[in-house]
Amino acid sequence: MNAKLSLRLLQIVLGVVLLLYSVELVIEQLHAARHGPAFFLLLILGIVEAVAALVFLFAPPIGGPVLLATFAPAAAVHILHGQAGHVGVLLIYAAAVIAVMSGKRS
Numbered sequence: 001m002n003a004k005l006s007l008r009l010l011q012i013v014l015g016v017v018l019l020l021y022s023v024e025l026v027i028e029q030l031h032a033a034r035h036g037p038a039f040f041l042l043l044i045l046g047i048v049e050a051v052a053a054l055v056f057l058f059a060p061p062i063g064g065p066v067l068l069a070t071f072a073p074a075a076a077v078h079i080l081h082g083q084a085g086h087v088g089v090l091l092i093y094a095a096a097v098i099a100v101m102s103g104k105r106s
Helices: 003-031 039-058 060-080 085-105
Strands: none
Touching: 003 039, 003 060, 003 085, 039 060, 060 085
């Protein structure tokens, strides 16, 4: 498998996974029995990330930076909820987004 095909596969898998996780977050927020103070933040974050992931599948130079911008507030939310271990996963996602975007330029 060549590098171009590998990056395309990474782009597809990453885009689909992030889209599914984002949609899951939005659905969870909409079905929550109580809407706390973080409700709108998580809802907006999930929607923006879902749209960015969808765009990333077809246009990484457009969707990629938006995804990277959503990872910072997502990391903050995880830290505030005592889930610092999840930040590592976000860093892996960020590295994969950067790899795909870098590969598309060359």
